[in-house]
Amino acid sequence: MKKIILGLSTLCLIAFTSCKENAANKIDDKNVAEAAVRDASSSKFPVIEFDKKEHDFGEIESKTKVTTVFNYKNTGDAPLVITDIKSTCGCTVPQDWSREPLEPGASGKFSVQFNGSGTNKVSKTITVTANTEKGSETVKITAFVKPDPNAAKKPATTTSTIQVK
Structure with missing residues (x-):
């Protein structure tokens, strides 16, 4: 067993010391220039x-769609590519944006439709x-959603007291 370990150690020593070529000599100046530009x-x-x-x-009635x-x-130095536009919930739908690269200095737009769900002050974030x-x-979009005046009113709940003798 000692002879096998000694033999493998010798083989490894020879393999590691036989590579005398300096790695710095392999660097190509052309590749360095291309890497600098990249x-x-x-x-x-x-x-x-x-x-x-x-x-x-502003103030909108419940279930009223607004856009x-x-x-x-x-304003950057490279083409802009928008890959996705999402909202925090399904009641807000972003749409109509270009998936094509937008060159520096160029403009674009997208629309956001909100279906008027929720009550009182509502805020939605679009990413x-x-x-x-x-x-x-x-x-971000915000709105104050007023209750629908035509919506059926919930009946008031009443409680009755039963006396047991």
Whole structure:
């Protein structure tokens, strides 16, 4: 057993010491220049700027559908690609955004429809997933939802007392 361990140790020692070529000699200046250009361009990101970060619909009646448009501009140094726009719930539907790259300086828009669900002060967040440095941006809609005046009123509950003798 000692001979096997000694033989393997010798074989490993020979294998590790036989590679005398210096790794620094293998570096190609052309590859270094290409890597520098790639790294410089990878630090450039698109920047999405909205005309408004929040929209208030004011007072609306329950179940009333309302829509707003969020305009945005790519103020960064690279093309902007929006991959998804989602809301915090199904009552708010983002739609109509371009999935094509938006060049620096160009503008775009998307609409958000809210179906008027909820009561009193309602706030919904819309998350825009894009290739920005953060990866996502948010905008918000708010509304004060008034009860529907035509909705049936719930009957008042009454309690009766039974006396047992």
